[in-house]
Amino acid sequence: MKRRGFVHGAMLLAGAAMLSKLLGSVYTIFLQNIIGDHGMGLFQMAYPVYSTLLAVATAGFPVAVSKLVAEELAQGHTQAARRTYQISAFFLCVLGVFAFLVLYIFAHTWAKIAGDPSATLAIRAISPALLIVPLLSAMRGYLQGHEWMEPTAVSQVMEQLVRVITILALSIYFMQAGFGAATAAAGAAFGAVTGAAAGLLTMMFYRRRQPVSKMSDRHQIPWSRLLRRLIYYALPISLGALVIPLMNNVDALTVVHLLKQAGETQREATSAFGLLAGRAAKLTLLPITLASGIGIAVMPAVSAAAARQDMRSVRNHVQVSLRMTAILALPATVGLVLLARPVDIVLFQNSDGWNVIAWLSLSILFASLQTTAAAVLQGAGMVYLPVIHLLAAACLKVVLNLLWIRQHGLVGAVWSTDIAYLFACLLNLLAISRRLGGLSLSDFGFLPIGVSAFVMGAVEFALVRAWPLLQSDTESRWTVSLALMAAIVLGVLAFSIAAVASNALQEEEIERIPKVGPRLLSIFSRMGLTRS
Secondary structure: OOOOOHHHHHHHHHHHHHHHHHHHHHHHHHHHHHHHHHHHHHHHHHHHHHHHHHHHHHHHHHHHHHHHHHHHHHOOOHHHHHHHHHHHHHHHHHHHHHHHHHHHHOHHHHHHHHOOHHHHHHHHHHHHHHHOHHHHHHHHHHHHHOOOOHHHHHHHHHHHHHHHHHHHHHHHHHHHOOOOHHHHHHHHHOHHHHHHHHHHHHHHHHHHHOOOOOOOOOOOOOHHHHHHHHHHHHHHHHHHHHHHHHHHHHHHHHHHHHHHHOOOOHHHHHHHHHHHHHHHHHHHHHHHHHHHHHHHHHHHHHHHHHHOOOHHHHHHHHHHHHHHHHHHHHHHHHHHHHOHHHHHHHHHOOOOOHHHHHHHOOHHHHHHHHHHHHHHHHHOOOOOHHHHHHHHHHHHHHHHHHHHHHHHOHHHHHHHHHHHHHHHHHHHHHHHHHHOOOOOHHHHOHHHHHHHHHHHHHHHHHHHHHOHHHHOOOOOHHHHHHHHHHHHHHHHHHHHHHHHHOOOOOHHHHHOOOOOHHHHHHHHHHOOOOOO
């Protein structure tokens, strides 16, 4: 088993997340075309409550396990690291059984609360995943604590691949067999179960390959103390992870009801929720997930450095991780805002949701930065602070939803999401600046990244204004898709050149990108874009 720096691990997890979410985007496109916006609304009603219970049962433990394992290994305590995994696996499995029973038994109650009882079948279909994911999460946390990110990356891809195959196969079968959108949505939801099983099998394969240590250390920790430490670290992280699905639940619980109060029918309100959750939210989730990969990788690195009292390394990890997050999230934000209409046409046949996509894209940068910043704060020992910030943001979203949805419709829910993530992001960044000595906001290196994104935005804006294909609702999807691909390539190229020229991405960071880093550095050097 090879130990690598967290930059390598972050890039590996980010790459796996990108591939997984690309697969997820593929299924979203086809699923929407198969079961329609109404079916997507039912499908998306199942996921927030599932994600909430999943966060309660497992979310904090992989990160807590990786943190504690990294600390024990930094001190040479291999046996304590292994006991941490064993205890967490057992405890998580117990929580998973409890969460499964709650979700299955109360599925109809939740569907009625969400505004459409037809979602009951989809909620029950997804519930068995809660029996599998806990053990999968414990394994991932243990190997991440060894700074071995490959198993997590590969298992994520396998999990998503099997999930997508199940979603498409079952939804097509049920629709063609005449069962209707509600049953097809349930078949799609069952993909979470088969995907989790595939991910678990992949992690078991890697777990068998892990070298068995001789456990020569004599550091013995009672299981009760280990469990208390796990809960101490996992609870705030779980609460933090819980806030994200809770914020999604805010929409699941309020959007349909408030739109009906504004005069829309049940079907219109559910279809509108499908536009928000099935189109816009799925597209913006990809870059946010990349940031979560960076956060997962930086957590054990920060924890190990903090355990050694090496604050210089802590600050370095903070700067690099936040800069990497901004480099991924900011161009994604700019690109999706400017290209929302052609993206909607190419992926979903029409431009009904382009305005919602464009507005929600603003949340990409804020949500990504707050995710990485939260991981940094918790790795440095401030485990509850990001939770408080996210809870405050969730409360703000509830208030803004109630104020804006009746007045502005679906866009009001999107605006409230943008503001809530911006609020949480600013609180986390200010906490890092104040509590990790020697760091100010200017040290994060956001200015050259912003300049690079501005250059990219100027190129994309000029293309949209000058190229009618990127604004057309009448041209074929294939024609628009070719124009869109050209615009994306030109935008990425513009950002990359500007980022290297402005030193937004430093030479040593380029060189440390797995596989392609040295080659990219050589190309940029020949172009005269790197500093001599």
